Amino acid sequence: MTYDFKTLSHPDFEDLVRDLIGRRLAVTFEAFSAGPDQGIDGRHSKAGKTTILQAKHYAGSPFSTLKAAMKKERSSIDALHPDKYLLATSISLTPARKKALSTTIGPALRDERDIFGQSDLNGLLRAFPDVEKSHIKLWLSSSGVLDRVLHAAAHAFAAITRAEIEAKVKVYAQNPSFSQSATKLEEQHVLIISGPPGVGKTTLAEMLAYAYLAEGWDLIPIMNLTDGFAAINDTKKQVFIFDDFLGRIALDRQALSMKDSELARFLRRVKSSPNARFILTTRAYIFEEARRVSEHLADHRLDVTKYVLDVGIYTRRIRARILYNHLSVAGTDSSHIRALVETGTIEKIVDHKNYNPRIIEWMTDKLHSHGIDASEYPTEFLATLNNPSRLWDIAFRNHIDARSRHLLYTLFFCQEFGEDLAEVRVSFEALHAYLCQKYGQTRDPKDFEESVKILEGSFINIRGTKISYVNPSFRDYMAGYLQDGAMLRDFVAPAARFGWANAIWRFAARSRDPGTTDPELAKAFIPIVPILSGTSIEKDAWFGAVGSGSERLEFLLQLWTHSQSDVFAEAAFAIAENPTVSWKAWRDGTNLIELTANLRDGGYYDNFPNPERLARRLESRVAEMLRSGVDTDDLELMSDAVEEAKQLLSPELIHATQTAIETEIELAGQRAADTDSESTLEERISSLSKLAPRADIPSDRLDWSIAAITERIQAIREETEKEDGPDFTPPKPEVDVFDDAQLRDLFALLLTD
Known part of the structure; x- marks a missing residue:
């Protein structure tokens, strides 16, 4: 493929040229700073002979720009007295242009073939594809x-x-x-x-x-x-x-x-x-x-x-490159960049103990730096590094209105990877209406649309119909901000779906010290018990197809534990005894077995009203699953749970598990024929070998099943060709010395335009 090199920064281009021409000459070039008027971007010395390499990245610029730059550097090149001088540029060169450059450079250039233009570099990339692959950005x-x-x-x-x-x-x-x-x-x-x-x-x-x-x-x-x-x-x-x-x-x-x-x-x-x-x-x-x-x-x-x-430990050079790339690409005003360079703030940023690419991205983005005067930009940049929490705190508390904060509260209990706008709107309207009424705030039918406009790009991302936080650091900030029991109780009241209510409780549980309880928060869920005990397992607005019967049961039992309210116990019985609830082995099987054992074991749900009644009902649900047939993986997990809690389970449930194992081994050959994964079948052999003794399966029956699976594995092996992933040869290692002079030279490139 052919490159114009426009996507590479100046330092990226110099790295490429050193590696590429180094391979062409079978030498390793020392790396030097990318500053102006140095005359050296790479050097190789051997037997007293010195080769100097210079890279000029002017992709998209006219040839006159390159010629003028080389004219300025003539005295520096002459002072170096190299035995061999090489020039590489991203500009396209003709023989006439090379001749003109040769005259401009002077006697240091021994041969016009030592000038490498855009087409020459592309030719070298075709000759050395491993260099191309090692420069992943290119x-x-x-x-x-x-x-x-x-x-x-x-x-x-x-x-x-x-x-x-x-x-x-x-x-x-x-x-x-x-x-x-x-x-x-x-x-x-x-x-x-x-x-x-x-x-x-x-x-x-x-x-x-x-x-x-x-x-x-x-x-x-x-x-x-x-x-x-x-x-x-x-x-x-x-x-x-x-x-x-x-x-x-x-x-x-x-x-x-x-x-x-x-x-x-x-x-x-x-x-x-x-x-x-x-x-x-x-x-x-x-x-x-x-x-x-x-x-x-x-x-x-x-x-x-x-x-x-x-990851996260960067050399000084890499830290500088990250900052350089963001300043170069993000559209940061040149006056702001000049203020960083001329006040010596660049060095302080690169060496700061709290250096973090996310802060660099935020502070260099034109959207965020626009409201800061250039003279104040260095101070603000360092202040953010000194106290990273202010990255979000000032903007969240002072720069947006209440309705926008309400939308950000709503999103906290959404899927982290994005939620549908229509679903978020429903939840926002419920929360927004409740908070406005309680705290006497004004409300408008267009509040959702206006909040989205205000927040997009700074606090939230919109991709198609999906909305999410702009990045994980804001979720981290919100996690700290929302650790307030009174605020969380406000969020419970307008909950319209199980997923939201469950997310609030789980967040509160993670925020508490181990072993502590929050009876007031638990009691706040009493008014929405009909939502928590809902029996139709539909697409939940927050988490997709979740809110299974076992999850609802476990949630209600937790609320009972923290509140001792019989309302939650009665709701748990309602779920367990409702014939319309759908139970699935992959999401409910193991959970129900563990809940059953915990109801009968001391120390879990002491004082729960009639725990045996609930335990028997849960066991019957598990037995129904096993009789209807479950996948091998799920059967193994359920059998493991039964083995671990055998003393607390009924003979009927143990027998149902053994019968399911017998059926699984009997149908092993038939199920293998419908499976196309070699590793899945190998795991199935391991699972059946583990399960067979638990159901007293004769060894010859097990051997027959394993033979059928092994035959299918062999057939798949004949059809499957193993693929290797991409081979990325790392760039040649270099001694990473990067002093203040080199640092200043690097960023001076941003001031030359």
Whole structure:
């Protein structure tokens, strides 16, 4: 492919030229600063002979601009007395132009062939494709690759635009974490990107995903592990991406016990698949807390640490590049950039202990910097780094009105990855009306539309029909702001759906100290018990198809525990005994078994009215599921739960579980014929081998079933071709010395226009 190099910054272009011409000459160039009038962007010395390389990035500019620049640098070049001088430029050159440059440069240039124009550099890229691949910004910004990425991503990221992808690629500062993550992902098939908030975890995940898309892989963003299990197909090249996966799970033992075993299963599933890759991001402190309370994530047999790449520690050069890219691309006023450079603030920003790409993005964005006078810009920039919370606090408290804050409250209990505008409007109207009436605020029918206009681009994003917070850091801010019991009680009253009410309670539970209770908040849910005990499991406005019978039961039991109100106990009985409630093994089976055991075990629901009545009803629901047939994975999980709580369960439920195991083994051959995944079948063999002794299945019957599954595996192997992911050769390492002079020279480039 042919490049015009317009998407590369000056430093990016110099990096490319050093690597590319270095490969052409089979030498390694030292890197020098990108400042003006230095005459050196790369140097190679051997046996007393010195080769000087200079890069001039003037893509889109007239030839006269390059010629004038070289005329100014003639004295610097002469003073260097190089044994060999090389010039590389992004401008297209003709023989006549090279001759003119040769005259301008003078005797340091030994041969016109030592001048490399746009077409020469493209020729070298074709000759050395590994250099092209190693410069991911160049490769991803090419027209052909962008077209492939855009086409492949159309189904994955609703309403994503070419401009959005190009903008992300332009500001991305490639660093060693990219090649490290690509290598780890190929070796392990799983990559967990961990780090503090705002350090670029999602950006790195997206760059990796784009790279795979460009190579013809399918990108599948998932919001929960059920989506992943449903979509994985060993015969296709698939990259799964799960952004902030642990942030979507309440970090209490009960919640993790239901979710992390699924994560462990999916990790094993991906590792055993020849053509699946799985990228997850998580904030470091959440990941460490999850490992502390989760037996599955801490299990040495899973060894999740080998999948983890910690990001967020940047060299001084990379910090400077990130700041440079944002100032260059974001449209920051030149007067503001000059104020940073001339006051020496650039060095203070790059070296600041709170340096964070998210703060850099915010403070360089023209939308946010526009209201700050250039003379005050350096002070404001440093003040934000000194106190990152003010990034949102001042704007949230002082720059928007009450109706806009009400919309932001509403979105906090929405899906993090975006909610439908129409659904958000319904919830906003309910909350907005309640708060306006209670606090005597005015209200208008157009408040929702006006709030969206005010907030879009600064606090929220709109993509197609989806609305979400502009980035995770604002959700973090809101999590701190909303830790107020009285405020949360205000949010309960207008709840119109189970999902919203459940999100409020779960947020409050995460915010409390372990072991504490909040009876007042629990009692605030009494007026909306009909919503909590609703029996039709429909599409919930907040979380999609959730709010299952077991989730509602568990929620009501928690409210009873904290309030001791019989209203919640009666609602729990209503759900359990209502014949119209739909129960599914994949979402309810294990939960119901555990709830049954807890109702009979001391220390969980002491003083609950007639716990045996509820326990018997839940057992009958589980038995009905087992008799109707369940998937092997769900049967294994349910059997595990039965084995763990056997002393607290009835003989009838234990017998129903054994019968389900017998049926599963009997139908193993038939089900194998309908399965196209080799790794799924291998897991099924493992599951059946584990389950068979629990139902006293004779070994010959088990062997027959395993043989049928093995035969199907062999057939799939003959059909499936293993695919390797993209090979990204990292750029040549360099000694990363980046002093103040080099730092100032880099940013001086932004003042030369």
